Amino acid sequence: MTRRGLLAVLRTFALVALALSVAPQPVPAQKAAPAKKESPPPKAPTKPGTPTPYNPYPPGILPADLDSELERVLREIAVIYQQAVAEWRALPPPNLTGQPPTLQGSGYDMVQTLGKLMNFDRNISPFKNQACASCHMPYAGFSGPIPSVNLTMIAYPGSFRYRAGKRTAQRYTYAPWFPVLQLNETQQLFFGGNFWDSRATGYLLQNPDAEQAQHPPVDTQEHGFPDTACIVFRLSQAEYRPLFEQVWGRGSLDIKFPPDTEKICATPGGAAVFGTDTTPVKLSPEDRLLSNRAFDNWGQSVDAFEKSKEVSPFTSKFDAFLAMKATLTPDEMAGYNLFRGKAACNTCHVDGRGSTQTPGTGFDGVPATTTGTDTSHAATVNPLFTCFGSANEGLPLNPRDAFYYQTTPDFFGFTPNPFGFAYRDLGLGTFLRSGFGSAPNPNSEWIPFAPTSDGQFQVATARNVAMTPTQCPTTEAPGPYFQKEFFHNGYIKSLKQLVHFYNTRDVYAFPVTSGHCPPGTIEKVTCWPMPEVRNNLDMTTGNLAMTDLEENQVVAFLQTLTDGFTKPYPNRNTFTGTCMMGGSASTQGNESIIPTPPLPPCASAICGVAPFPTMPIP
Amino acid sequence: MNALLLTLAITTTVGSLLAFQPAAAQLLPPAKKAERVEITKGPDLELARGHLTIIRWTTNNPGGSDVHYGIVHYGTDPKDLSQTAKNPIRLNQGHTHTTFRVRLYDLTPRTTYYYTVTSEESNGTSDGVKSTVRTFTTPAPGEIIVGAGP
Numbered sequence: 001m002t003r004r005g006l007l008a009v010l011r012t013f014a015l016v017a018l019a020l021s022v023a024p025q026p027v028p029a030q031k032a033a034p035a036k037k038e039s040p041p042p043k044a045p046t047k048p049g050t051p052t053p054y055n056p057y058p059p060g061i062l063p064a065d066l067d068s069e070l071e072r073v074l075r076e077i078a079v080i081y082q083q084a085v086a087e088w089r090a091l092p093p094p095n096l097t098g099q100p101p102t103l104q105g106s107g108y109d110m111v112q113t114l115g116k117l118m119n120f121d122r123n124i125s126p127f128k129n130q131a132c133a134s135c136h137m138p139y140a141g142f143s144g145p146i147p148s149v150n151l152t153m154i155a156y157p158g159s160f161r162y163r164a165g166k167r168t169a170q171r172y173t174y175a176p177w178f179p180v181l182q183l184n185e186t187q188q189l190f191f192g193g194n195f196w197d198s199r200a201t202g203y204l205l206q207n208p209d210a211e212q213a214q215h216p217p218v219d220t221q222e223h224g225f226p227d228t229a230c231i232v233f234r235l236s237q238a239e240y241r242p243l244f245e246q247v248w249g250r251g252s253l254d255i256k257f258p259p260d261t262e263k264i265c266a267t268p269g270g271a272a273v274f275g276t277d278t279t280p281v282k283l284s285p286e287d288r289l290l291s292n293r294a295f296d297n298w299g300q301s302v303d304a305f306e307k308s309k310e311v312s313p314f315t316s317k318f319d320a321f322l323a324m325k326a327t328l329t330p331d332e333m334a335g336y337n338l339f340r341g342k343a344a345c346n347t348c349h350v351d352g353r354g355s356t357q358t359p360g361t362g363f364d365g366v367p368a369t370t371t372g373t374d375t376s377h378a379a380t381v382n383p384l385f386t387c388f389g390s391a392n393e394g395l396p397l398n399p400r401d402a403f404y405y406q407t408t409p410d411f412f413g414f415t416p417n418p419f420g421f422a423y424r425d426l427g428l429g430t431f432l433r434s435g436f437g438s439a440p441n442p443n444s445e446w447i448p449f450a451p452t453s454d455g456q457f458q459v460a461t462a463r464n465v466a467m468t469p470t471q472c473p474t475t476e477a478p479g480p481y482f483q484k485e486f487f488h489n490g491y492i493k494s495l496k497q498l499v500h501f502y503n504t505r506d507v508y509a510f511p512v513t514s515g516h517c518p519p520g521t522i523e524k525v526t527c528w529p530m531p532e533v534r535n536n537l538d539m540t541t542g543n544l545a546m547t548d549l550e551e552n553q554v555v556a557f558l559q560t561l562t563d564g565f566t567k568p569y570p571n572r573n574t575f576t577g578t579c580m581m582g583g584s585a586s587t588q589g590n591e592s593i594i595p596t597p598p599l600p601p602c603a604s605a606i607c608g609v610a611p612f613p614t615m616p617i618p
Numbered sequence: 619m620n621a622l623l624l625t626l627a628i629t630t631t632v633g634s635l636l637a638f639q640p641a642a643a644q645l646l647p648p649a650k651k652a653e654r655v656e657i658t659k660g661p662d663l664e665l666a667r668g669h670l671t672i673i674r675w676t677t678n679n680p681g682g683s684d685v686h687y688g689i690v691h692y693g694t695d696p697k698d699l700s701q702t703a704k705n706p707i708r709l710n711q712g713h714t715h716t717t718f719r720v721r722l723y724d725l726t727p728r729t730t731y732y733y734t735v736t737s738e739e740s741n742g743t744s745d746g747v748k749s750t751v752r753t754f755t756t757p758a759p760g761e762i763i764v765g766a767g768p
Binding site: 347506509538 | 664665667668669670672682683684685688705706707708709710712718719720721723739740741742
């Protein structure tokens with residue numbers, strides 16, 4: 001490292017420490033109270049004989065309450081797991097009948113309950129300390145449940161502490177509605193898939209959500225199993241194995257696992273001991289087939305749960321409004337008219353309605369896109385608020401992302417990100433190239449489209465973007481609020497900021513990285529740092545000429561998309577952590593901003609892979 | 619017994635929520651292509667600051683693919699507009715008009731540039747529109763030009 005680089009890193013450490021010292025304080029969910037004295041940074045659990053946890057991070061990157069928060073979430077998961085066990089026990093006896101054989105009457109309940117048990121099973125991880133729900137809890141719309149992680153490190157720690165991924169945990173809600181990833185030949189555009197980079201294509205199971213559920217258990221920085229057979233091994237030991245066999249067939253888990261299976265499955269993927277072997281559990285060909293099938297059934301079961309009314313129920317106020325069973329407040333209605341008019345949100349977050357609008361100009365307080373009033377009728381009863389496409393919205397690089405710091409080998413000899421700050425997240429473009437940090441692209445015909453996909457990420461459904469625990473009723477300061485994180489890299493910390501970003505990204509564009517906005521400006525208010533990736537930057541928005549009030553009205557509308565209005569949202573009240581209070585939504589989380597270090601050029605292993613980007617990525 | 623009743627209550631309440639929802643992918647068909655696409659406003663300078671210049675113009679809704687590219691051919695010599703910048707925008711099928719906006723990076727300060735604009739579908743099919751050659755002058759370092767209304 002050069003002297004200049006070292007100084008920059010030291011400066012970063014100092015500012016991280018300073019930022020933490022002025023951060024808003026958490027308050028108990030039920031009752032605001034004086035803030036607790038700041039706890040020391042997390043210390044690795046050091047039981048004798050356990051691997052040394054991975055902590056390559058500068059001070060302040062891992063939140064101080066990380067260990068206690070991880071434990072808190074595991075306690076909440078245990079409660080919901082027991083709830084699922086009770087539901088399973090209460091199921092009627094299976095009645096498999098007919099041709100083809102069908103679980104008459106209770107088939108839906110059985111497969112969905114099975115998926116729920118799996119989702120909240122902490123044993124589906126090498127160290128039996130991480131369930132799917134660890135990053136996807138109901139009260140956050142099945143996204144990230146730890147406010148301090150959402151504020152700081154962005155990605156969640158994996159089963160082997162403290163490896164971490166690189167992106168925010170996407171919400172489950174309505175993920176099953178995304179179609180199999182497809183290249184529309186006429187438009188030459190991609191639609192569908194799951195994950196921010198659409199790498200769960202659905203090509204084999206013809207169900208991207210089911211294939212999505214297959215990735216994290218074998219992602220080195222998430223659950224981290226070294227072999228898909230390890231999931232099946234743990235399922236074969238699960239107390240709910242009888243339900244699995246009732247749903248997927250007697251004998252479906254009758255696999256002769258070798259004696260060393262437990263040892264292998266208790267070692268995280270990426271460990272040097274495995275080399276390039278992706279099937280270290282040595283099974284007979286017949287047992288490998290059984291294991292592969294059960295692994296598919298894992299994904300299909302989790303998908304069934306995510307598709308159930310317990311996760312994706314269409315019970316928002318907006319759904320009630322469409323059914324003419326609720327009235328939007330004046331602000332919500334104004335926000336809706338902005339959403340589908342001046343703000344142009346429904347261009348990508350499709351609301352299932354048409355519009356009849358007139359052009360605007362984008363100058364002098366007039367919107368950049370179009371204005372007008374929707375006079376048409378609803379075309380879709382249950383709009384999903386996504387176009388299933390992908391776009392590059394120009395988010396700045398977020399130096400808080402824990403991924404950048406994982407540049408040294410861990411106890412097992414695995415280095416999550418050898419490129420450090422030379423990593424650039426090209427999203428869909430990297431996936432199409434089968435590139436670093438993504439997954440193999442199963443369709444070679446798509447590779448030529450990588451350059452026009454660089455920097456693009458999936459257009460998430462706007463549904464449940466505002467979902468929070470019952471006790472912390474909003475995402476917005478001054479609260480009491482639940483700190484969430486938005487977009488793929490968590491740069492945005494409130495819905496107010498999210499709308500302001502779309503509204504003013506180009507108005508307050510500065511050629512700086514995050515943490516370096518000029519004096520006299522406020523980052524995320526009057527200064528937007530430059531995009532991490534300039535290629536393919538979507539210009540539908542960025543200068544919408546909305547007023548402060550209009551931004552707030554769009555936020556009010558987004559809050560009508562939260563499930564639980566017509567019926568309580570299950571387990572939304574299981575949060576036992578603390579709400580935040582104080583501050584303003586506009587600058588929410590700004591105390592956690594740290595200066596981006598001088599960025600080295602994008603690594604050639606990322607930006608130098610053919611087909612090359614349309615313009616060089618710095 | 620109480621524990622059993624509680625279990626049954628939870629099971630009844632939550633179990634009843636477990637039911638599939640209608641699953642229908644909502645890919646909308648591409649919008650009907652306009653018979654003739656024409657620029658109705660601009661092109662104009664929207665913004666010019668040290669590192670970033672934005673050109674914008676509005677056409678009637680061209681229809682066709684969901685994503686269109688706005689394209690700016692530019693240069694400091696009106697006879698040599700050999701530099702190109704392009705950005706995608708996503709059509710709102712319900713809108714009668716579409717605004718294109720394109721970013722030009724790191725232009726030379728205090729310099730007059732010439733440009734024309736055009737647009738195309740995401741599959742490369744031209745919208746059949748090309749503007750006349752227009753001009754703008756970049757600001758001095760540290761200055762910002764915010765485009766006035768047309």
